[in-house]
Amino acid sequence: MVRKLLLLIIPPQKGLLKGFATGIVSLAEYLSQKKAESFVDVQIIDYSQDTPEEVFIDSLKYAGVENLVVGVTTTTASYQSAIDVAKSYKQNIPSCNVIFGGHHASADPETVLRNNIGIVDYIIAGEGEVALYNFLHDFPQVRNTPNLIYIDKSDIIKNTHAPLLSQEDLDLIMLGYKERKLYGHAGKFDTITYVSARGCPLQCSFCAVANQKMRTKSTKKVCEDISQILDLGFNTIAIEDNFFAHSHVRTMELCSSLSEVRKSYPSFRWDCQTRVESLKNPDIIMAMERAGCYAVYLGVEALNYDHLIYLGKSKTPDRYLELLSDLVIPNLLKSSVNCFINIQFGIPGSNSQHDSQTISTLAAIGKRAASMRKKVTVFPMLHVIYPGTKHYFDGVTVGYFSKDVFERFTQWEASQISLYNWMGDNFAHGTGGIPQGILNKEKLREGKFEIITDKVLEIQNLLSKVKYMEGISLFEYKPFIN
Numbered sequence: 001m002v003r004k005l006l007l008l009i010i011p012p013q014k015g016l017l018k019g020f021a022t023g024i025v026s027l028a029e030y031l032s033q034k035k036a037e038s039f040v041d042v043q044i045i046d047y048s049q050d051t052p053e054e055v056f057i058d059s060l061k062y063a064g065v066e067n068l069v070v071g072v073t074t075t076t077a078s079y080q081s082a083i084d085v086a087k088s089y090k091q092n093i094p095s096c097n098v099i100f101g102g103h104h105a106s107a108d109p110e111t112v113l114r115n116n117i118g119i120v121d122y123i124i125a126g127e128g129e130v131a132l133y134n135f136l137h138d139f140p141q142v143r144n145t146p147n148l149i150y151i152d153k154s155d156i157i158k159n160t161h162a163p164l165l166s167q168e169d170l171d172l173i174m175l176g177y178k179e180r181k182l183y184g185h186a187g188k189f190d191t192i193t194y195v196s197a198r199g200c201p202l203q204c205s206f207c208a209v210a211n212q213k214m215r216t217k218s219t220k221k222v223c224e225d226i227s228q229i230l231d232l233g234f235n236t237i238a239i240e241d242n243f244f245a246h247s248h249v250r251t252m253e254l255c256s257s258l259s260e261v262r263k264s265y266p267s268f269r270w271d272c273q274t275r276v277e278s279l280k281n282p283d284i285i286m287a288m289e290r291a292g293c294y295a296v297y298l299g300v301e302a303l304n305y306d307h308l309i310y311l312g313k314s315k316t317p318d319r320y321l322e323l324l325s326d327l328v329i330p331n332l333l334k335s336s337v338n339c340f341i342n343i344q345f346g347i348p349g350s351n352s353q354h355d356s357q358t359i360s361t362l363a364a365i366g367k368r369a370a371s372m373r374k375k376v377t378v379f380p381m382l383h384v385i386y387p388g389t390k391h392y393f394d395g396v397t398v399g400y401f402s403k404d405v406f407e408r409f410t411q412w413e414a415s416q417i418s419l420y421n422w423m424g425d426n427f428a429h430g431t432g433g434i435p436q437g438i439l440n441k442e443k444l445r446e447g448k449f450e451i452i453t454d455k456v457l458e459i460q461n462l463l464s465k466v467k468y469m470e471g472i473s474l475f476e477y478k479p480f481i482n
Contacts (some may be wrong), residue, residue: 004040004067004136006031011072011081012055013048022193022240023102023128024073029174030129031136040069040136047085056088063092069136074102076386077432080410086119097121099135101128103208104406104432107388109149110156111404123149127198129169130162164215170198171221175228191238191271192229196222196254200242202275204301205312205390206344206383209242216250219257226268227261235267236294244272251284258291271340273297276320279328285335295338297379300324304357307347312390325365329376333369339376340475342428344383345459346437355458359465366471377473378466382423382459384433401434401444409434412449419451425478426463 008024028042036042047055062068070089074082082105086098099122105112106125113120124131124147131147142148146162199212217225229237245251262268269292276298279285288296302308305317314320332339343358362378369376385391387406396403410432413420423435438459440450467474 001039001137002067004069004139005062005065006040006042006069006071006136007045007062008042009045009070009072009085010048011074011078011085012050012052013078013081014051022195025175026173027071027128027132030169030172031133033172033174034133036133036136047081052081052084052088055085056092059085059088059092062089062096065093066095068093068096069099069139070096071099071101071132074100074104075432076104076406076410079104079406079432080414083116083119086116090119097139099124099132101125101132104387107208107386107392108406109158111387111407113149113151113156115404115407117151121150125149125158127162127164129165129173134162164213165198167216167218170215170217175225191236192234193238193240194225194229195240196225197241197244197246201246202243203312203390205310205394206301206385208386208388210312210389214243214246219250219254222254223257223261226258226270227265230261230265230268235265235269237268237270239270239272241272243274243278245274245278245284245288248281248284251278252287255287255291255293262292268292269294271295271297273299273342275299276324276328279331280323282331285331285337289335289337293337295340296332297340297342298324298328300341301344301381302347302358303343303361304354306349307344307354310347310349311344321361325361325368329365330368333372333374333376339369340379341376342379342381344381345427345462346435346455347383348437350437350458355462358462362466362472363469366469368471370471375471375473377475379475380427380463380466382427382433382435383437384435386433395436399445400436400441402447405434405447408447409449416451422456425476428477 008028010024024044028044031037031040031042045058047058050058068089070086072082072085082100086100089096089098098120100112100120101124105123109123109125112123122135122142124135126147128147131145134145135142135148138145142150143159146160148159150157197214197216199214200207200209201211201214203210226237258270271294272288274296279296279298301311301313303321308314308317308320329339347354365376385395395401413432434444436444438452438455440452443450463474466472
């Protein structure tokens with residue numbers, strides 16, 4: 001078997017939230033657990049802080065390396081940066097094989113491959129550990145590599161799906177790789193990112209990870225991992241599961257065990273993201289509080305009936321909003337757990353009535369918080385469409401945009417410096433996705449992009465109103481942008 005060198009690369013992330021792609025470490029560690037060192041050497045390269053020119057220069061040191069495999073992770077926001085990385089390596093090492101993975105490439109593999117022939121050779125769609133191991137073990141024979149997508153004689157070949165990693169598999173994956181304990185920069189907002197579960201069974205229309213089976217690490221493994229992070233001197237951890245508290249039984253068990261961890265590490269605190277419905281039982285909030293949870297990010301997304309239906313957040317929006325305002329937020333305010341809520345702005349079809357409902361609901365929430373001498377923090381998000389979502393497929397079906405729209409849009413957006421900066425300064429999500437609510441619809445149908453200034457001003461006006469509300473704090477992203 002020919003020995004290979006695998007580079008696992010995080011592309012430049014200029015203008016995006018600081019953080020580290022923990023999936024890269026998971027891939028490397030899985031290969032190590034499977035004893036892949038017998039046929040492959042693995043290097044992790046973090047280009048997140050680098051310019052394209054610096055990437056090009058760095059790639060030169062691999063010139064002349066034979067059997068080089070370049071794996072690049074992609075989000076829609078970093079897609080053009082990933083393409084630049086692939087071009088640099090292909091230019092300097094033409095014989096290398098470039099594999100893309102991550103959310104963007106997984107969601108739109110055919111478009112990525114057909115528009116980047118000679119640059120991107122393969123895509124691993126979905127969970128990558130099993131697929132990457134098989135690819136490296138069997139290459140150049142790739143017919144049996146699961147989750148692999150590629151072009152063969154102008155045809156798109158999609159291999160069979162790999163089985164999802166089980167709890168036993170997830171428990172085998174260490175936090176670091178080889179002698180290094182942790183990689184890259186801290187997670188979002190200067191915390192350390194940790195993932196205890198994968199998947200999300202729900203079907204939100206805007207989300208690319210919807211309708212995926214939940215798989216969790218064991219409670220014992222989670223506590224071991226978190227203790228390791230704490231031993232390294234990091235006391236604040238962001239548990240970045242797509243849907244924390246999805247199971248009442250697991251949440252209570254995990255919180256009980258984390259409470260024991262706190263006895264040895266009294267400075268340990270953590271946050272998570274979850275849904276309104278998951279916190280309807282006050283016992284959950286109290287258990288999380290005892291376990292050291294200092295904040296929850298509630299994926300509220302919208303505060304009016306029409307938007308909740310459009311986003312696929314709830315089939316009973318009135319009940320959802322009642323649960324939020326009358327039960328979940330009051331119970332959080334009674335606890336020491338900070339209440340952070342994600343709200344999307346710029347939803348297509350928004351009108352003054354929707355805006356009024358959003359403002360009045362937030363004002364009532366703020367008034368309740370102020371009466372308890374507390375604040376609820378709003379994390380604004382610009383509504384955008386990502387590939388692989390229901391909104392994307394619906395948009396293609398009705399002709400709002402073409403299937404390959406992201407090839408053109410991500411290039412166009414990268415040249416719009418003022419728009420790019422506005423998105424980065426004001427929103428967690430936005431860059432890379434198509435902000436349909438602020439684009440000229442007719443131009444979009446033609447494959448062109450034009451910002452409607454009045455729509456931007458409307459959003460800015462809403463944000464200004466939220467910023468000065470009693471009992472409400474509007475989060476500012478600018479200090480956390482690369």
